[in-house]
Amino acid sequence: MASAPYASAPYGPPYTGLRQTGASYSDAGVCRAPKEPAPADTPAPASARPAIPPSASARQPLWWSGAAAGLAWLAVGVLTWLLPNAPAGFTEWNYTVESGIATTAGAGLLLALALAAPWLGSALDRLRPAGLWLIALALFTGAWQLLTAKYGVLPTPFFAPPQSLAEVYIDDWARLSDSAWHSLRLLGHGFLVGAGVGFLTGVAIGWSRAVGYWVHPLIRFIGPIPASALLPLAFFVFPSSYAAAVFLIALATGFPVAVLTWSGVAGVNRNYYDVARTLGASQWFVVLRVAIPAALPQVFVGLFMGLGGAFSILVTAEMMGVKAGLGWYLTWAQGWAAYTNMYAALIVMALVCSGLITLLFAVRDRVLSWQKGTVKW
């Protein structure tokens, strides 16, 4: 219900940094049924929403921050394009003119969008909150451009101008995307194994005293070892460096998942069990339908922690022995003193990791939608 709580606000949703979550929680309070047994007047049917016309039909105000960002980007584009580069000691920075023209064109488009905002209806609603960020990014990029290519203030092999990033992506995209793919595959392999084994272990310890007796001390002893400390051992015990890396990523993921799942299962309200038992539930039913769903919020905390640990050991393993992936690309670039390639790989890595965390958030919001005010997704 009330999936768009801010639909009536003329400036779109405020940027909360937590995508909708804040809105959903405040929504839960609004939707709470009155403390009356009368069934007719309780949790908000559709008619309970504020009767304000949808934003699309109202004329939108000018997007001021967007227009300012457009002007700032225009300045960045023009100075990239027309200001001559400082001599860099070797050759000219490639793609300077091209990226200047592209930036100028993008800035023009942004400016046009901002000025046309009153006639675009709600089409810009998602973009509006980003206005200030767009200005800040333009200032940052402009300063970067000036400090590197234009005036050469920052030392050259270590700091490169933005257009050289473009050069890396254009010239080396095949190797970069191949590395990203290898990293994703290795991470997915290890994370899924680790999450699965960790989850089952956690449920088993939380449920069975006998399993807990044997497994708990092992987890206590081995779990806290940083997985990277086991790298040398894993590389000679396992037949391939890939298998070793899968094992270590699984270990780094499995430990937090097992501990959090265990604490989730152990912390389930005892009355939930009593209710199920008096209703004739079997042990399996109680585990699968009561203990696990009740523990799921904790399981997701474990999955988030595990994913963070998995990123770390993934890159370490790729730097130390696995001959593919973004971590390998980083050391390879460093070996050639190709620092721009390193920055390019770091940006790809940031996008991949942040994308995976976002994906996990989305899965959690979907699986745990009963926790939030918004029930429908």
Add this chain to the structure above:
Amino acid sequence: MVALAQVRPPQPVASASTGAHIQIHRVSHHFDLKDGPLPVLDEVELDVAPGEFVALLGPSGCGKSTLLRLVAGLEPAAAGELLQDGRPILSPDPSRIVVFQDPTLYPWRTVRDNVALGLQARGVLRREAHRVEQALALVGLGEFAGVHPHQLSGGMAQRVALARALVNDPALLVLDEPLGKLDSLTRLAMQSELVSLWQRSGFSVLLVTHDVEEALFMAQRVIVFSERPARIKAELTVDLAYPRHRGSPRLAELRHQALGLLGLDATW
């Protein structure tokens, strides 16, 4: 044990044949604490006739709820014997359903799925799915089948818990202060609702409460317990026909008696 009112055979209600006959014979129980056993029940002797509505009244913490857990089969009694229709009670059984003070609905299930829990647990959901809607209609929540528990008020949640119990067609309904956390208006309304549900369905009811008026308004027989370890102190038979009226002089008289037994009649 002071038998204040003469013990009469309980009045039979409609379709009393479906109600369970519960016999509690010299049941004692204790908790194992660090400093040794803590006695909570002392030779309790109680007989609930099929279809009878019995309330257990006593000071808070006296052990009434423990007795209910024993009747439900959630714990074995330390001494004595509990029988349902002549057979010993050894484990929980869906013919004896407990409604707790907290609704304890599963927050991840919709109202409908919460009510369906018992049928699902016994693997008969597919065959008897229609009973879920019936039970929801019975407690007046048919429209809220698709809603999650966090969207319900306290009274509605407790009625869902009731529907979850009724869907199993219990022979004995065990109510552990089910109205204890509700506001007073909802409470009064639900007392009447529970009585009419019981009259229509004919199951036996064991109600634990520490609300004297609630016990007298709803039950046919009120068992007054002592402080812990709980012993049966007295037994009041409420010889009033249903529907009852809260202002009836007979209820006032019984309340005086009950409060006297609990040592609270000084201010009356």
